[in-house]
Amino acid sequence: MDTGGSGTQTGKHPNEPLGSWFLRSGWSKGELARQVNRRARQLGAHHISTDTSRVRRWLDGEQPREPIPRILSELFSERFGCVVSTEDLGLRTAHPSPSDSVVDLPWSGPRTTALLSEFSRSDLMLARRGFLGSSLTLAAGPSLVEPLQRWLVPAPGGRPEETAVPAPDPSGRAAPRLSGPELDLLETATRMFRQWDAQCGGGLRRKAVVGQLHEVTDLLHEPHPAPVARRLFGVAAELAELAGWMSYDIGLQPTAQKYFVLALHAAKEAGDKPLGSYILSNMSRQMIHLGRPDDALELVHLAQYGSRDCSTARTQAMLYAMEARAYANMGAPGKCKRAVRMAEETFAEAAPGDGDPDWIRFFSEAELNGENAHSYRDLAYVAGRSPAYASLAEPLMERAVELFRQDAEHQRSYALNLIGMATVHLLKKEPERSVVLAEQALGVARQVRSERVNTRLRKTVDHAAREFGSVAEVLRVTDRLALELSDSAEAPQAV
Secondary structure, eight states: OBOSOOSOOOSSSOOHHHHHHHHHHTOOHHHHHHHHHHHHHHHTOTTBOOOHHHHHHHHHTOOOOTTHHHHHHHHHHHHHTSOOOTTTTTOOOOOOOGGGOSSOOOOOHHHHHHHHHHHHHHHHHHHHHTOTTTTOOOOOTHHHHHHHGGGGSOOGGGOGGGGGSOOOOTTOOOOOOOOHHHHHHHHHHHHHHHHHHHHHOTTTTHHHHHHHHHHHHHHHTSOOOHHHHHHHHHHHHHHHHHHHHHHHHTTOHHHHHHHHHHHHHHHHHHTOHHHHHHHHHHHHHHHHHTTOHHHHHHHHHHHHHHTTTTOOHHHHHHHHHHHHHHHHHHTOHHHHHHHHHHHHHHHHTOOGGGOOOGGGTTOOHHHHHHHHHHHHHHHHHHTTSOHHHHHHHHHHHHHHHHHHHTOSSOHHHHHHHHHHHHHHHHHTTOHHHHHHHHHHHHHHHTTSOOHHHHHHHHHHHHHHHHHHTTSHHHHHHHHHHHHHSTTTTSOTTOO
């Protein structure tokens, strides 16, 4: 069993950056070791088994082997709500090869197909071998945003449909005939996977989605008529987006980002700007999660500009809601409130006959209220736990919880909004009411495979324990959480 050491240990030069982050985290050595082991299991790295003595060696200067540095980076990033790189922790990590570039990729149909095939195959193989995601890094800032701006550049000659056709088969063979019903089945399977994700979280069917994506890229290697190629690229884009979303949901952030980028490339080949805007909105959400709201705002503005003349009212409302989240986390209340108002007004214009694609169907009245409530909740934190913004969040969050309680399909969203409501009551210094909601969320969390839900629940209960540790209800939920959620996400790669 690998304990995560490397044999590179000075003993005379303690790792002061790691020690500083560790001290501020409030974790014990044993707690950090348990979190590393849990995250390693989520990555498929079942050979990792860390203990308190190994953590002590890291603090003393030992350089751990991959994927430990990246795991530590993710754990501290989540703890502090900002990107904490391996370099910030005083750790060395292997330099990625050029093929591991996450964002700056060529925009062409054949190359997109090849990269999708290569990455999905590697994902499946490395997950089995226990090294999933260990060679990727997250892009942020200009290195993230600037390459994605080429999504807006028209295809050569101004005819985007021509880029969707793979190069002709040099052997002269006739293009294989993929029938309309077969394409319908591929699109139906994608909708089914999306429904499973909403019900069960990202951990239960992720590998099945990646496998389906790999099969679709095999089809894209063959020559097809332009309309068929565009539909296949559309299926590939939706599957890659879903693989990215599921990876994000279980904490595989670099893997999620690469899938999102590849999905955006495939959406461009499909000529589907609204789908591209949706992919960019999920990348924006990921940047908010990682504490980079400036990047999130640039991504959502890119999405809005690129799809301004072709997306439905529901999609536009979703983008306004994401814009509000970014402004909230930047501490811009006036702009946040304006974006919230635009989301509400635009959503009111949505109608059943708008032709909404399946991927935006999740953005219901419940989701709108939940997003806007979280924007006000985030503003409350940025403004020093402002009770005024918490009061703005409360009625919207209550409405979201009420609607999601009646929605059996979106259980993960129900759990996330219960947790959101619990944080609102903590902001209002009402720990007893917060605990009731946290316990309800715990019941739902045990049924969905989502590290995002588990992490938010742990952080909320930890917050309650720090501020209201003497309250009996808080002590009860802390003990219950440690007992019932300790290993609930051990096997996110199950099919």
